[in-house]
Amino acid sequence: MNRITKAFFVTLTSGLMTFGATNIVNFSNNSSSSVFADKNKVQNIDINDLTSSDSNGSLKPGYYKTNVEFTNQNTWFSKKGHKVVTVKTSTNDNMSILATKKQFNKLKDGTQATVTLQAKKENIDGAKIINLYIKKLNIISGGTSAHQKTIDALNAKKDELNQSTQQSSGVDIIESFNEVSHNIFNIQLDSSAINGTNMEIKSLINSINKQLVDTYQNTTDGAPTMEYYVGNTKIAVNRILDPTQVKIEN
Structure with a gap:
């Protein structure tokens, strides 16, 4: 069983197994020699030689430099x-590597880059595997800004929330979602959001807000300001100290 296969079966929950299946590397390599990089030097290597050595278990800890194209962003x-x-x-098949949040925010499908990877031997629940970490990222083409990636993620979450309320009540709960200033967002809600008791209204908006803030913080650092409106009336704003919670306006 190769490193990627072991990693998925040892560390991932069943909810992520569907993603893991697309990332398992299954390469054949007739060479029995190991690929080795001096711990203090960077070895240039073709991506296919790297993945082949990773697959057959001959890859050794060290630093490797190669050209890559990122793919399958939805996984x-x-x-x-x-x-x-x-x-x-x-x-x-595709090969899985690990990126920091800052690196991740620059990537999308089709991004081409030169990367320096650190191959690290790690013990995961008793299984010794090699994981590949991006240490240096030099984008050649097709990158994206971190902020735009955050906006795209928030819009996708808005669409997901609207799909859920369309199925349950036949309305789009979020009519519009706009960034009015840097990291300050104006969220226009359907009038149905204020039907009910104060506790019911707060519970609904808290649920929407938490999902939006979690999405924001999953792609970037810091906390956004989320202001919620029905028509021209501000009905809620998220709290400064706990941005996942909202304060209902009087």
């Missing part, structure tokens, strides 16, 4: 403070 996920992303290889 990327978080893992212990890092983001697991995938890069293309010469086969139909």
Whole structure:
């Protein structure tokens, strides 16, 4: 079983197994020699040689420099403070590597880059595996700004919330979502959001707000200001000290 296969079966929950299945590397390599990089030097290597050595267990700890193209963005996920992303290889399978949040925010499908990877031997629940971490990222083409990636993620969450309320009550709960100033957002809600008791209204807006703030903080640092309106009336704003919670306006 190769490193990626072991990592998915040892560390991921069942909810992430569907992602792992697309990332398992299955390469054949007729060479029995190991790929080794001096711990203090960076070895240039072709991505296909790297993935082949990783697959057959011959990859050794060290630093490797290679050109990659990122792919399958819809399968990327978080893992212990890092983001697991995938890069293309010469086969139909893809290879998983780990990026920091700052690196992740610059990437999207089709981004081409030169990366320096650190191959680290780690013990995951008793299984010794090699994980590849991006130490240096030099984007050649197709990158994206961190802020735009955050906006795209928030809009996707808005669409997800509207799809849920369309199914349950036949309305889009969020009519519009706009950044009125840097990291300050104006969220226009459907009038149905204020139907009910004060406790019911606060519970609904808290639920919406928490999902939006969690999405924001999953892609960038800091906390946004979320202001909620029905028509021209501000009905709630998230709290400064706990941005996942809202304060209902009088």
